[in-house]
Amino acid sequence: xxxxxxxxxxxxxxxxxxxxxxxxxxxxxxxxxxxxxxxxxxxxxxxxxxxxxxxxxxxxxxxxxxxxxxxxxxxxxxxxxxxxxxxxxxxxxxxxxxxxxxxxxxxxxxxxxxxxxxxxxxxxxxxxxxxxxxxxxxxxxxxxxxxxxxxxxxxxxxxxxxxxxxxxxxxxxxxxxxxxxxxxxxxxxxxxxxxxxxxxxxxxxxxxxxxxxxxxxxxxxxxxxxxxxxxxxxxxxxxxxxxxxxxxxxxxxxxxxxxxxxxxxxxxxxxxxxxxxxxxxxxxxxxxxxxxxxxxxxxxxxxxxxxxxxxxxxxxxxxxxxxxxxxxxxxxxxxxxxxxxxxxxx
Ligand SMILES: [Zn+2]
Numbered sequence: 612x613x614x615x616x617x618x619x620x621x622x623x624x625x626x627x628x629x630x631x632x633x634x635x636x637x638x639x640x641x642x643x644x645x646x647x648x649x650x651x652x653x654x655x656x657x658x659x660x661x662x663x664x665x666x667x668x669x670x671x672x673x674x675x676x677x678x679x680x681x682x683x684x685x686x687x688x689x690x691x692x693x694x695x696x697x698x699x700x701x702x703x704x705x706x707x708x709x710x711x712x713x714x715x716x717x718x719x720x721x722x723x724x725x726x727x728x729x730x731x732x733x734x735x736x737x738x739x740x741x742x743x744x745x746x747x748x749x750x751x752x753x754x755x756x757x758x759x760x761x762x763x764x765x766x767x768x769x770x771x772x773x774x775x776x777x778x779x780x781x782x783x784x785x786x787x788x789x790x791x792x793x794x795x796x797x798x799x800x801x802x803x804x805x806x807x808x809x810x811x812x813x814x815x816x817x818x819x820x821x822x823x824x825x826x827x828x829x830x831x832x833x834x835x836x837x838x839x840x841x842x843x844x845x846x847x848x849x850x851x852x853x854x855x856x857x858x859x860x861x862x863x864x865x866x867x868x869x870x871x872x873x874x875x876x877x878x879x880x881x882x883x884x885x886x887x888x889x890x891x892x893x894x895x896x897x898x899x900x901x902x903x904x905x906x907x908x909x910x911x912x913x914x915x916x917x918x919x920x921x922x923x924x925x926x927x928x929x930x931x932x933x934x935x936x937x938x939x940x941x942x943x944x945x946x947x948x949x950x951x952x953x954x955x956x957x
């Protein structure tokens with residue numbers, strides 16, 4: 612997981628990489644945000660950057676730095692195969708057998724990789740059998756954290772533990788963990804992650820540095836996936852060029868989405884347009900990341916004070932029509948014309 616794969620959060624990310632570069636990494640941090648806001652992604656990318664052997668620094672773009680994605684540490688962390696990276700998460704009790712997060716590690720890894728760390732605890736629980744309502748982080752889990760942090764690191768670098776949904780830690784687990792938080796060992800880092808604005812036990816909370824992830828901007832990440840992004844860029848390029856045959860093909864593709872998906876897609880499109888406008892208005896670079904440099908640099912500049920409202924109301928109307936079960940192809944075609952007309956008014 613690289614920072615570039617995370618939507619939004621640029622300010623937080625840039626602050627985090629600056630702190631890591633300065634070598635003043637806090638040994639215990641609590642990353643908190645709203646549900647599905649990418650806080651687990653942030654923890655993942657953070658540790659990858661921390662361990663990266665060839666950190667990349669940029670002079671332009673919205674990120675000041677990122678991990679290289681290529682070095683052995685990056686590869687191991689992105690595949691969740693790094694021997695010094697450990698995950699603890701709520702897990703269901705299994706009758707009289709003493710179970711811990713370790714017993715569900717394979718499922719957790721699959722879950723992380725398949726959702727790119729955007730799933731919720733409910734999503735994860737659905738992949739498990741057992742009484743998930745009573746999923747907790749228990750004393751055994753905390754003892755495992757203490758154990759791995761005390762071990763000699765395999766790779767000679769950082770020993771890392773991510774505690775996902777840390778608010779699900781019971782009191783005995785918290786007690787077990789306290790000493791480690793109070794007397795940190797060198798080269799160890801614990802990231803407590805909550806996808807939910809739940810409070811930690813005060814004893815724990817007072818010993819960790821809190822990083823607030825702002826949900827704004829990332830709300831859309833929920834629905835955003837490669838398919839949406841690719842579709843949007845494809846569509847905008849057609850609007851930009853207004854080649855009818857290709858535009859019509861693109862509209863057919865979008866019309867295959869079901870109503871709910873199409874609505875989410877339009878909300879996503881609205882957000883991207885607004886971001887283009889805000890960034891351009893503020894004189895900042897806005898990068899769409901389509902892979903087409905010319906389109907990426909020119910399109911955002913086409914959304915100005917002269918047409919942002921037209922674009923916005925065109926998309927609003929389309930969402931309204933979709934909600935009222937209008938024929939998707941016609942709605943999307945009409946929307947395409949309205950936006951393309953608006954773009955000419957820049
Ligand atoms: Zn690297």
